[in-house]
Structures are given as structure tokens and as C-alpha cells.
Amino acid sequence: MNKKTISLVLGLMCVVLSFGIAVQIKTINGTGTTISTNTRENELRDAVLKAKEKYDNLYKKLEDMETQLETERTNSTQNNDELTKLENTIKGGNKILGLSEVKGNGIVITVDDNQNIALSSWYADPNWLIVHDIDIINIVNELKNVDAEAISINGQRIVSTSAIECDGNVIKVNGQKIGAPFVIKAIGYPELLMGLDRFGGYLDYLRDERFLNVDIEKVDKEDIIIPKYTGVMKFEYAESK
Amino acid sequence: MKIKVNKEKLVMSITIGIACFALMLVMFMQFKMVKQTDITAIETMRESELKLELSSWNEKYKQLYARYEEVVTKMEEYKNESVTDQKTAQLLEAELEQLNELLGKTDVVGQGIVIQLIDNQGKKISEDATVYAISKENLLRVINELFAAGAEAISINGNRVISTSAVYTIGTDILKINNGNKISSPYVINAIGNPDYLKSSVSGKGGIVDELEELGHETSVDIRDEIEIEKYSDDISTKYIK
Numbered sequence: 001m002n003k004k005t006i007s008l009v010l011g012l013m014c015v016v017l018s019f020g021i022a023v024q025i026k027t028i029n030g031t032g033t034t035i036s037t038n039t040r041e042n043e044l045r046d047a048v049l050k051a052k053e054k055y056d057n058l059y060k061k062l063e064d065m066e067t068q069l070e071t072e073r074t075n076s077t078q079n080n081d082e083l084t085k086l087e088n089t090i091k092g093g094n095k096i097l098g099l100s101e102v103k104g105n106g107i108v109i110t111v112d113d114n115q116n117i118a119l120s121s122w123y124a125d126p127n128w129l130i131v132h133d134i135d136i137i138n139i140v141n142e143l144k145n146v147d148a149e150a151i152s153i154n155g156q157r158i159v160s161t162s163a164i165e166c167d168g169n170v171i172k173v174n175g176q177k178i179g180a181p182f183v184i185k186a187i188g189y190p191e192l193l194m195g196l197d198r199f200g201g202y203l204d205y206l207r208d209e210r211f212l213n214v215d216i217e218k219v220d221k222e223d224i225i226i227p228k229y230t231g232v233m234k235f236e237y238a239e240s241k
Numbered sequence: 242m243k244i245k246v247n248k249e250k251l252v253m254s255i256t257i258g259i260a261c262f263a264l265m266l267v268m269f270m271q272f273k274m275v276k277q278t279d280i281t282a283i284e285t286m287r288e289s290e291l292k293l294e295l296s297s298w299n300e301k302y303k304q305l306y307a308r309y310e311e312v313v314t315k316m317e318e319y320k321n322e323s324v325t326d327q328k329t330a331q332l333l334e335a336e337l338e339q340l341n342e343l344l345g346k347t348d349v350v351g352q353g354i355v356i357q358l359i360d361n362q363g364k365k366i367s368e369d370a371t372v373y374a375i376s377k378e379n380l381l382r383v384i385n386e387l388f389a390a391g392a393e394a395i396s397i398n399g400n401r402v403i404s405t406s407a408v409y410t411i412g413t414d415i416l417k418i419n420n421g422n423k424i425s426s427p428y429v430i431n432a433i434g435n436p437d438y439l440k441s442s443v444s445g446k447g448g449i450v451d452e453l454e455e456l457g458h459e460t461s462v463d464i465r466d467e468i469e470i471e472k473y474s475d476d477i478s479t480k481y482i483k
Contacts, residue, residue, distance in 0.1 A: 013261065019266070020268050021268060022281075025271075041286075041288050042289040044292065044295060045291060048298060051298035053303045055298055055301055055305060058302065058305050058306060058309060063303060065309060065316060066312055069316040072316050072320050073319050074317035076332075077329060077333070080326050081331075082330070083329055083330060083333060086262050086330070086333040086334070086337065089335060090340060092479070093341070094340070095479065096477055097338055098345055098404065103483050104481060104482050104483050105481060106481070114269075120390075121309065134378065137378075137382070138378065138381070138382050141377070141407050141408060141409070147405070149405070149479045149481050149482045160345060161392065161393065162388065162403035163386070163388040163389035164385060165389050170397070173268075174285055185270070191479075229458075232308045233343050234307070234308065235342065235349070235351075235394075236393070237352055237353065237434050237435065238349040238350070238394045238433040239349060239350055239351055240338070240342045240349055241346040241348045241349065241350055241469070
């Protein structure tokens with residue numbers, strides 16, 4: 001390699017790197033301007049981020065510990081059939097409850113707002129072209145009706161105490177904000193789950209009367225992965241008799 | 242093959258290499274920061290929202306910490322008791338009991354609220370307006386609001402609502418829940434949780450129970466010190482999740 005090529009390569013690299021940095025700095029500056037100048041708010045924002053980070057760190061530790069617990073549990077049950085059976089019941093229960101990741105066959109439904117402005121200008125109520133919390137509640141209910149065994153919405157696992165709430169222009173599931181498009185995954189008997197696509201069903205209504213973008217896809221080969229619930233399930237008020 | 246080493250060139254290459262590395266590092270840090278801060282969600286929040294967000298994360302942290310300690314204790318117990326099968330069995334049974342409670346397979350008691358909804362379908366409220374029946378959607382919304390307010394256990398006319406519970410309509414106005422148990426008015430919904438949160442989530446302006454009252458149905462919401470909610474009595478079995 002002669003000197004010329006080296007200089008060229010180096011020059012090029014420097015340009016690319018500088019460009020990258022410049023873009024980054026601009027992005028960060030850009031976000032800075034929209035952030036309120038109110039220092040109190042910025043302090044709070046910092047505190048929120050720190051609290052979130054603290055939570056995430058502890059969550060990682062918890063996951064480690066849960067793996068260890070499972071190993072210890074397996075270790076202490078492996079020589080005894082009765083105990084292994086009990087252990088498997090616990091594992092199965094955790095899957096139903098939503099405390100462990102599951103995979104299997106099922107369907108994936110995608111529902112998105114209709115952003116066609118021309119359509120909304122003649123449509124009586126533009127609100128109808130948006131996916132609402134009640135729409136998601138209805139879809140989830142229909143999925144449960146056809147025996148879905150595990151459901152997630154944009155990665156949030158639906159557990160027994162999950163709520164789907166409207167929060168301004170986003171939807172909250174398990175207290176976490178999610179936005180359109182909504183990807184709803186369900187594991188169960190695919191043919192039965194596909195029943196949601198029937199004429200007169202809720203998806204049909206969303207497509208035909210609300211003009212929302214609805215897509216439904218059958219997934220075989222156990223390709224659907226539904227993550228575990230990331231919150232804590234514990235009763236504080238209810239007590240077993 | 243012998244590689245010629247020019248000392249000057251080597252030093253230069255290393256220097257440039259380090260410089261490049263440093264630059265890359267800075268860039269990645271920037272990328273990561275942008276990704277982590279999740280700007281879209283947090284930058285638009287105002288002070289009151291931020292305060293709520295902060296207290297909710299702190300609350301969540303507390304719960305998570307309690308859970309963490311619980312798992313640690315359990316893990317250590319298994320470790321220590323692994324010698325005798327009898328002790329292990331006891332530990333497993335205890336875990337199973339806790340699991341069944343969360344799954345809804347045990348009767349539970351606690352403080353909470355009782356909602357009663359009496360369907361006034363067909364009643365005339367004005368000359369040309371009659372009351373529509375309470376729909377499955379109405380009930381779904383009641384359940385959803387209660388869970389949003391932290392309900393731990395809910396039943397409708399004695400049917401425990403679990404993770405796979407669906408409410409659906411058969412024919413025109415018969416509702417079914419949990420694999421086919423028929424339910425009809427009056428609907429009695431029991432919910433265990435913080436009674437004040439539960440009550441304020443459904444009643445009052447804009448609450449679903451208030452809405453149903455305005456639509457012409459008879460409703461009531463009562464706070465109780467002790468409510469009993471029955472367990473889900475069928476088997477909860479799965480075939481398709483792996």
C-alpha cells in the first residue's frame with residue numbers, strides 16, 4: 001500500500017466518523033430544545049431514568065436468581081420421581097401464569113390505525129379510524145374465547161390481572177405504554193384461533209366498518225414466542241382460606 | 242515469510258488505531274444513550290406526570306425487591322434441604338400452594354367491593370327510547386377497570402375470572418363466562434383489592450358503573466371489609482404452549 005492510498009483511506013474514515021458524531025450531536029441537541037427548560041422537570045426526568053435503571057438492574061439480578069432457584073430445585077428433585085412430578089407441575093403452572101416464556105403454534109394479529117387523511121375527511125368521526133383500548137379488549141376476549149393459552153400485545157404478556165387502559169393517545173398494558181401498530185400474538189390451536197377472522201367477527205368489524213388495517217397470520221412450526229410477564233405477581237389483599 | 246517492521250510506521254498506525262477506537266467508542270456511547278433514554282416517552286411529560294412516573298417506579302422497585310428476596314430464600318432452602326426428600330417435598334408443596342393461589346385455584350378472602358348491576362333492558366326512558374341490555378362489552382370494561390385499579394381476584398356471579406376467562410354472548414342476550422357458565426342479571430361482581438381504588442375506578446363521573454346507571458340500569462357499589470371469592474373449579478390445562 002502506498003502512502004496515497006493510506007491517506008485516502010484515513011481521510012475517508014475521518015469524514016465518516018466526523019459525520020456520525022455531527023449527526024449524533026445534532027440529534028441530542030434537537031431533543032434538548034424540546035425538553036422544557038424547567039430545571040425541576042429535568043431533575044425529575046433524571047430521577048425517573050435512575051429509578052428505571054435501578055429497577056432494570058434488580059430485574060436482571062432477579063432473573064439470575066430465578067435460574068439458580070430452578071437449578072437447585074431440579075438438583076434436589078432429580079432422584080425422586082414423585083418430586084420430579086411436583087416440580088413439573090410448578091413449571092407448568094408458571095407457564096400458565098405467565099411467569100416463564102412460552103412458544104408454540106398460533107396466530108399473529110396486527111391492527112393499525114388508518115392514517116388515510118382523505119378518508120378521515122369524509123368519515124363522520126375520525127376517532128373511528130384509530131385503535132382504541134376497547135378494541136384490544138374485545139380482541140383479547142375473542143382470543144380467550146377460542147382457548148388461546150398465552151397472549152401478548154407488543155411484547156406485553158397478558159396475565160390474569162392484566163388491564164388494557166387508554167392513556168391519552170397511547171394504550172397501557174400491564175402499566176406499560178404501547179402504541180400502534182398493535183401486534184397481538186396468541187398460542188393455541190391455530191385452526192380454532194383463525195376463527196377470529198370469521199365473517200361478522202370483531203376483526204371483520206374493524207376492517208369493514210372502521211377501515212382499520214387488520215392482518216391475521218397463522219403460524220406453524222412453533223414459531224411464536226411469547227415473553228414472560230415482567231411484573232411481580234403477589235396478593236396483598238387477597239388471602240387463601 | 243519475514244515481516245519488515247518499520248518503527249515509525251508502527252507507532253503511527255497504533256496512534257491512529259487508538260484514535261479511531263476512541264471515536265467509535267464515543268459514537269456507540271451516544272447511540273446507547275439515545276436508545277436508553279427512551280426519549281419519546283419521557284420528554285413530553287410534565288412535572289405532575291413525572292412525579293407519578295417516579296413514584297410508580299419506586300413502588301415497582303419495592304415489589305421487585307420483595308420478590309427478589311423471596312426467590313433468594315427459596316433458592317437457599319432448596320440448597321440446604323437437598324439432603325432429605327421429605328423436606329424438599331414440603332418446599333415444593335409450599336411453592337405449589339402459592340402458585341395455585343395466583344392461578345385462582347383457591348378460595349380467597351379479603352377487603353374489596355361488591356358491584357351489583359340490574360339489567361333494565363326494554364324499560365322506556367322516554368317516548369321513543371328504551372334501555373339496551375347490559376352487553377358483554379360492558380362487563381369486560383368493568384373487569385378491565387377493576388384490574389387496572391389493582392384488583393387481585395374478581396368473580397362475576399360466582400365465576401372466578403382467571404387468565405383464560407372470556408365473556409361472550411350466546412343468542413341475543415345470554416352471556417356466558419369461563420367455558421360456558423351462563424350468567425344473567427342481576428350481575429354481582431366481587432373484587433378484592435384496595436377498596437377505595439376499586440370504587441373510584443368504576444363509579445363517579447366517567448366510570449363504567451356510572452355510565453351504566455345513566456343508560457338506565459340499576460347499579461350499586463359497596464365497600465366491604467371481607468369478601469369471599471370462590472376458586473376456579475375446572476382444571477386449567479394447556480396443550481399448545483411449550
